[in-house]
Amino acid sequence: MIYILHDNKKWIVELKKHLDENKLEYKEWFIDDESSVLENLDLDGVPPEGIFYNRVSASSHTRGARYSLEDSRALVEWLGSHNRRVINGRGTFNLETSKISQYLALKKVGVKTPETYIATNKNAIIKLCENKFGNNCIIKDNRSGSGIGVKRVISRDSLVEYLCSPSYVPPIDGITLVQEYIESPERYITRVELIGGNYVYSVRVDTSNGFNLCPADECNLTGKSKFTIIKESPHPELIEKYRQLAKNNNLDLCGIEYIVDGEGDTYTYDINCNTNYNTKAEERAGIKNLAVNKITELFKTGDK
Numbered sequence: 001m002i003y004i005l006h007d008n009k010k011w012i013v014e015l016k017k018h019l020d021e022n023k024l025e026y027k028e029w030f031i032d033d034e035s036s037v038l039e040n041l042d043l044d045g046v047p048p049e050g051i052f053y054n055r056v057s058a059s060s061h062t063r064g065a066r067y068s069l070e071d072s073r074a075l076v077e078w079l080g081s082h083n084r085r086v087i088n089g090r091g092t093f094n095l096e097t098s099k100i101s102q103y104l105a106l107k108k109v110g111v112k113t114p115e116t117y118i119a120t121n122k123n124a125i126i127k128l129c130e131n132k133f134g135n136n137c138i139i140k141d142n143r144s145g146s147g148i149g150v151k152r153v154i155s156r157d158s159l160v161e162y163l164c165s166p167s168y169v170p171p172i173d174g175i176t177l178v179q180e181y182i183e184s185p186e187r188y189i190t191r192v193e194l195i196g197g198n199y200v201y202s203v204r205v206d207t208s209n210g211f212n213l214c215p216a217d218e219c220n221l222t223g224k225s226k227f228t229i230i231k232e233s234p235h236p237e238l239i240e241k242y243r244q245l246a247k248n249n250n251l252d253l254c255g256i257e258y259i260v261d262g263e264g265d266t267y268t269y270d271i272n273c274n275t276n277y278n279t280k281a282e283e284r285a286g287i288k289n290l291a292v293n294k295i296t297e298l299f300k301t302g303d304k
């Protein structure tokens with residue numbers, strides 16, 4: 001039996017379709033703030049037999065479930081303590097919930113990240129933007145996802161106005177990152193998908209329309225696709241380092257994002273431990289269902 005731990009029904013539509021088609025049995029453990037899964041948890045009890053796929057997201061608190069992530073972390077602890085195989089198990093929470101942890105893990109394998117400073121209050125944000133980057137930078141939440149809190153800073157005045165506006169939401173963990181803005185002349189970023197620790201493909205994402213780059217079909221509201229799959233990576237040495245990172249951190253599945261500046265240098269700035277695949281982009285590339293097939297292989301081989 002496959003158990004899918006998740007916080008967003010829309011993000012598992014394709015996976016469920018695929019499992020149905022392949023007659024693979026699964027159950028959903030939907031984790032929101034009223035999650036009966038956690039409430040019924042018996043600490044002296046034994047988890048069911050099966051394989052567990054953890055794909056609860058760091059942005060779940062923005063969809064009305066403040067404690068999804070904390071709750072699933074507790075569940076995964078329990079599963080882990082009974083040696084259940086969890087795809088993206090215990091270790092992934094640390095990376096999923098903190099860009100600081102992501103950057104430290106990237107540095108460890110020799111991957112360049114944008115210059116980044118940490119702020120824990122508005123004054124510190126304003127000072128860092130001014131002193132470190134002359135108010136030409138980007139700020140983002142440490143615990144992020146779906147572009148939460150990502151704001152391009154272009155002047156002190158507009159930054160102060162933003163931080164004082166009613167629309168400003170402080171980061172859920174109190175930590176803001178003040179970061180070097182990497183200008184990409186061709187206006188795209190690249191997201192590298194790894195499954196089972198191995199390279200699957202890269203997705204080039206058009207960034208001309210903003211910072212929410214969720215690649216799920218459901219997130220594409222414009223109809224016009226901004227996703228193009230590149231099968232062979234133009235940066236094989238970077239991919240090797242990503243693979244090492246996945247191995248170091250027991251990451252079964254992840255999507256890692258980098259940006260290329262005008263000099264051709266790559267900067268890696270985001271690791272997504274739960275990733276969405278764009279089926280239409282896969283179809284256009286002639287590799288329909290490749291990602292979901294690879295995940296299904298993980299389910300089959302990982303049940304140990």
Ligand SMILES: Nc1ncnc2c1ncn2[C@@H]1O[C@H](COP(=O)(O)OP(=O)(O)O)[C@@H](O)[C@H]1O
Nearest residue numbers: 114144145146147148180181182207211213270
């Ligand atoms: N340092 C940066 N320089 C230029 N663009 C950036 C930078 N950081 C983020 N962005 C843009 O903002 C998007 C969202 O930022 P990201 O760090 O991936 O946050 P999230 O975790 O919310 O996806 C990126 O995909 C990219 O388009």
Ligand SMILES: [Mg+2]
Nearest residue numbers: 147213257270
């Ligand atoms: Mg991102």
